[in-house]
Amino acid sequence: MIQSKSLGSRLSRLLIMFALILITFMSLAPIVNTIMVSVSSSTAVNAGRVYFFPVELNFSSYGQILNDTKFWKAFFISVERVVLGGAINMFLTILMAYPLSRSVTQFRSRNTYMWIIVFTMLFSGGIVPWYMVISKLGLINSIWALVLPGAVPVFNVILLMNFFKGIPKELEEAAFIDGASPLKILLKIFIPISMPSLATIMLFVIVGHWNNFFDGIILINDSSKIPLQTYLQQLSLTRDQMQNLSVEQLQQFNKISNTTLNSAKILVSMIPILMIYPFLQRYLIHGIVLGAVKE
């Protein structure tokens, strides 16, 4: 690429760099601030003196979390949910994407299935009937209530299906001539080739399960069985209880809630995501662009 070396272009390049660094800093600022709050003393936090550096360094909130059985209970329910739900999601996504990626000549009912699946993505009966079905099945208060209703991530099925479609026909035909069954073609050719796409979907699935708080609120009444995000959500008080509080009371409430401890809790809750993110995110661009936008 030819670059001009004039003063104007250097200056504009410098400005762009500066703008980008500023934007990047803004993306991180809330997280950095939360980290600093979690390792500062409560008095400094309540006095509003903590920004991007710790004030009166203090790790006691992390010590408190270590002994918090409720927190860890919720944490491991989330872990269980991710493992169980993630496995089911991945299994069903692959199993559905493959037949749907076949052409109509290979699989005649393909379009019928496709319409049904897309329809379930676009239209829903709403939250009340959804709740009633799950409760009629007796799933309330069980881990299955968090895992089964979302067993088929339709969006991911379509993403993977589009990726499968892009795989050269020759590969498959060669295997078919050698006598491989559809299942064998899926296992030996499609899955190994699709690793970047599968990694992207895995990231979506894990993050989705880990971050979901809402089904925990309505489907789990037993507070010893709620997942972590629901637990965190309830820390910040159910908002419906604040119905009759005045502005002053609301402020007062913010003061008494233990900001340092809550900050530490939400940071610990982010650790699993931060651990898998660097490994899976590099497939992100590849996975999304190939699967989603088709021209």
Add this chain to the structure above:
Amino acid sequence: MTYHFMLLPGMIMLFIFSIVPMFGVVMAFQKFIPAKGIFGSKWAGLSKFTYMFQLPDAKQIFINTLVIAVGKIALGLIVPIVFALLLNEVRLKVFKSTIQTIVYLPHFMSWVVLGTMLTMIFSFDGMVNNFLEFLGLERIMFLASNDWFRPLLIVTDTWKEFGYGTIVYLAALTAINPALYESAAMDGASRWKQTLNITLPGMFPTIILLGTLSLGNVLNAGFDQVFNLYNPLVYETGDIIDTFVYRMGLINMQYSFATAIGLMKSVISFVLIVISYRLASRYAGYRIF
């Protein structure tokens, strides 16, 4: 046959958890009593819908949803474009990929976590207000003010999603033929001129496509975000269809009424999505499957 067999487990799940609840929409036309069930409850015709149109709250909630969603769509379209253009000017690969990795990150955090963080930062004695005071401005109750709540929702949502939104634009940029830039530079076009005449037109199809597809979202103002940030003081401007349906249906147990509102939203959204996909396939050659 193998294919049908492979689809079976997933289809069973979809049938139970997506298709069966669809039949539940008949509740919207009933005076639904849980003990009597769908088959035992009395029919109420369209009374739930007429009630909805008479309720002043319903109108407000519809407006809130529309304003917040349209604001998010507009800002959420512009910021990633500008950001992708800026990032495109960077030649240093490490710098570029580090920035990308960082700005994608908020997309992967839950609104519970971000809600807690933002509540802290935007609270009356929080970081943002300290900064405002430092600048000699008044402190603002962002989370309890009906003037500020909507802008706050729109800006923080854009903040969370813009990095992720740039992915598709950056992909579109890599597809532009480098020879175009070289010949433009030969002709003496500045970087700015090149951006204007090569980069932007190169991104145009993608912009049109994403803009069209976002039409389907004008009634999706973002349940998770609102739910984690709002409080009764800002119901007037911040309460959206989804949060209202949740409170009516599962807190106040007005099953039929909540279902009626939800059904209304589902139907309108469905029509909008179908229209937007039609437009996208006609004008941008986009097909979902």
